[in-house]
Amino acid sequence: MTRLSIALTGAFQGDFIQVISMASAEQSKSRLPTGKLSKAGVMSFLSAQGILIFFLLGMFVFSFFSEQFLSQSNIMTVIRQASIIGIIAVGVTVVIIGGNLDLSVGSMLSFSTVLVVDLHDKVGPTNAILMMFALTLMIGAVNGILIGFLRLNSLIVTLAMLSAIQGFVLIYSGGQNVDIADQEGTWFAFFGRGYLGGIAVPILLFGLLAILVQVVMSYTGYGRRIFAVGGNPMAAVYSGIRKNWCVFSTYLISAFCVACAALVLGSRVMGSQNNVGQGYELLVLAGIILGGTSLLGGAGSIWKTVVGVLILGFIQNGLLLMGYPYYIQWIVTWVIIILAVWLDLANKRKSLFTTHS
Amino acid sequence: MFKKTAIAASVIMMSITTAQAEDTYRIGITQNNVGVDSYQTTYESAFEAAAEKAGNVDIVVLDAGGDVARQIGQMQDLIQQRVDAIIIWPTNGQAVIPAIRQAHNAGIPVVVTNSKIAEAGLEFIAAFSGPDNVQQGISSAEMMCDALGGEGQIVQIAGQPGYTTAMERATGFEDRLAEACPGVELLETQPGNWNRERAQRVMEDFLTKYDRIDGVYSGDDNMGVGALNAAKGADRADDIVFIGATNFAVGYDAIERGEYYGSIYQSPVDDAEAALQTALDVLAGEEVPKMNFFETPKITADNVSEFDRPVF
DSSP, rough: OOHHHHHHHHHHOOOOOOOHHHHHHHHHHHHOOOSSSSSSHHHHHHHHHHHHHHHHHHHHHHHHHTTTTHHHHHHHHHHHHHHHHHHHHHHHHHHHTTTTOTTTTHHHHHHHHHHHHHHHHHHHHHHHHHHHHHHHHHHHHHHHHHISOOOOOOOHHHHHHHHHHHHHHHHHHHHHHHHOOOSSOGGHHHHHHHTTTEEEEHHHHOOOOOHHHHHHHHHHHHHHHHHHHOOOOOOOOOTOOHHHHHHHHHHHHHHHHHHHHHHHHHHHHHOOOOOTTHHHHHHHHHHHHHTTOTTTTSSSHHHHHHHHHHHHHHHHHHHHHHHOOOOHHHHHHHHHHHHHHHHHHHHTOSSSSSOOO | OOOHHHHHHHHHHHHHHHHHGGGOOEEEEESSSSSTTTHHHHHHHHHHHHHHHHEEEEEEEEOOOOOOHHHHHHHHHHTTOOOOOEEEOOOSTTHHHHHHHHHHHHHHOOOHHHHHHHHGGGGGGGGGEEEOOHHHHHHHHHHHHHTTTEEEEEEEEEETTOOOHHHHHHHHHHHHHHHTTTTEEEEEEEOOTTTTHHHHHHHHHHHHHOOOEEEEEEESSSHHHHHHHHHHTTTTTTGEEEEEOOOOHHHHHHHHTTOOOOEEEHHHHHHHHHHHHHOOOOOOOOOOOSEOOOOOOEETTGGGGSSOOOOO
16 A cells, blocks of 8 residues: 555656546546436446546556556556557547548558568668658558548458458568568667657657647547547538548558557567567557547547556556466456446446346 | 469379379478468478479478368368378367378378377377477576576566467476476566567566566577567666577577577478478388487577578
8 A cells, every 4th residue: 555655656657647637537527417416427427437447446456466566667668568559549549530440450560560670671771661651651541542432341441451461461571580680780779679868769659649649639620520520421521521531541640650650669679570460450449449439430539548558558567467377468458348348338328237228 | 372282283193194103202281370480481492492302202282371170171182182191280289180080091191290299199190200399498498507507587488378389398498497407496487479579578577577587488589589678678688598499590690699598499491301301201111200300409609600590
């Protein structure tokens, strides 16, 4: 208990809690019904804040079992580890707010990472990064055209892209791992291993991208149009929004975020396997769902996704520090996700159990 | 792949009518999952090169893509085609046994390559050819013992859960360590899934959790280099001894630089050539031992120059 309170007074942890309480304030603002405290109101509050309460409880339990859990270095480590998933999740959140899904991000991450690492030794870091961004955006554009303009189902298109891109990666690399030959003597290491003002570069990139996208989504006409398209596409079209372009652009944003994540991943590992991004699409979705963004589109926030991704990171780190094997992490993670979806749904129908009114 | 099969098949059709038919063996191979890792990819090209060199072999190369059901289907195809011998890199050491028995009953000798199958299937195979993963774990434990002078705290980053290779290496390592080196304590084991990034994350968490780590044993060098990356990031690489298995090019370079203590040299080329040779010996009617292990020597800074840099 004392350990927890000591830790909580630490400067960085204070910031962290502040971020969470900001997010929770936003949640309660949008979800708490007006009027006096009723049973439904309590229920709604509980369901809206359930995951945060669970999270804080988890943090408490973990800190009890592991001395290092709330240490500044561990918190920084977890955020740095979570930043790859987080960067991708920022982009996918925009796609989901626009009413679609992107399951191809895992394969795209493999593709972009293999590409940038492989090109690094062939054309130098600057050109490699530029070419990787260009090609990744092209894949995003293909997704965007198929879903935005041809109006194909995003689940099917991105699922197909998942396999197609994975196949393409294998052809490109011939199945071989790629490595940067001179791991010490290249500034490419900066993106995954560097520090700027005492903060790890992946964390900075994650933070910057999250702030930028959040600002765009909250304060620009473009952001409002994405919300409108995801919320009610018909109404959006009637009010003069060019829906096709909006949907198209969300896939470019998603691809851009994947390219940033590939930069961090490639630089962190200084090499890449063909299947390095396999399963990332699920982790990204998990973080987004944990943050409370509805998969139905039209609602959600980048902040919540950031919190969701961090929750995921802290759960996995905490379980590992407590000495639980890998499998337990998966079970616990997905139990919590199902719990999150349930609470979200319960919140919408103002009841935990009833299914019909 | 299909084209290759078709060409191989048509070559056979033609050769049946010629006088050479008796001299040419037709060997089918179904691989586990070519392309997911460099080892398997290199194995495939080495196998094709070895068959070319042997001269009297036509090969049908199939890849199961990691899918047990597909591999069983491929086994049945090869039986249908009446190849002279089948080499199988099992996707699952238990599930493929019925298909192997089917081949055995059809009079086609089966050579299992690289990964073992379950005990129950051994009576149906002509031979096994591959690395001895238990022995590799034992060798790694001995290197760890030497490196630490018999005293210290270590962690283990194992391969993908459920993989025979991962389990055998871990068992060999743990048993031998306990026996030969009671002063070295294995603090914890977590899987790294043959994935460098995953291993790096696991090691970062280990470094947080344990103030003192003297050594890391990784199920392969790819993960070992991930662990090395994590230790470098935490400025603790100099205090830790890194020992791996399946020497990768990055591991080889790290040994040369003195950052990595040692590994086990395992060549996919040796693996492929040994599998083909075993099959040819079986076909030639020679007495072949059931278990044929090819050499997987220890590699450290002392002898690294005697080995070629791995191609993967």
